[in-house]
Amino acid sequence: MIKALYGMLALIGLGFLFAGLKVIAPSGRQDRELAWFPLVPEDDVPRSGVKKSELVYAVSGRERKARVFIVASSGKLTVLSAVCSHLGCLVNYRKESKEFVCPCHGGKYxxxxxxxxxxxxxxxASYPVDVKNGMIMVGVKV
Ligand code: FES
Known part of the structure; x- marks a missing residue:
């Protein structure tokens, strides 16, 4: 019985230790450098509407891919991640309702x-966007 109590106290102590470390040394994600990657030529994007695309980028020399939507509206370009913020399914765009719908649990954006x-x-999630030399560039923290 005493051993079990000491075990529980040790686990609680470890929990506080890790919580303390997290406060002292937060995840380096915010400190990552922003790198720019080409997405598609600007001319391939309609002046108004939504276009599905795939962003290819590299982190530490390893190629990664991300499904994205390029949204052109009121003269502004936005690049949105297609990953649902609930449990990570890929959302689809419904042109008739102008909504993104998740097939897994019906979430809507x-x-x-x-x-x-x-x-x-x-x-x-949205990505930083820039246009350089006619190419839509997307910023990714690497
Ligand atoms: S994963 Fe999209 S609503 Fe659940």
């Missing part, structure tokens, strides 16, 4: 990526 219905707890 408006055209700006804001979560508007269902279980998603947050908007779709």
């Amino acid at each position: 408006d055209i700006a990526g804001r979560n508007i219905a269902g279980p998603p707890p947050a908007p779709l």
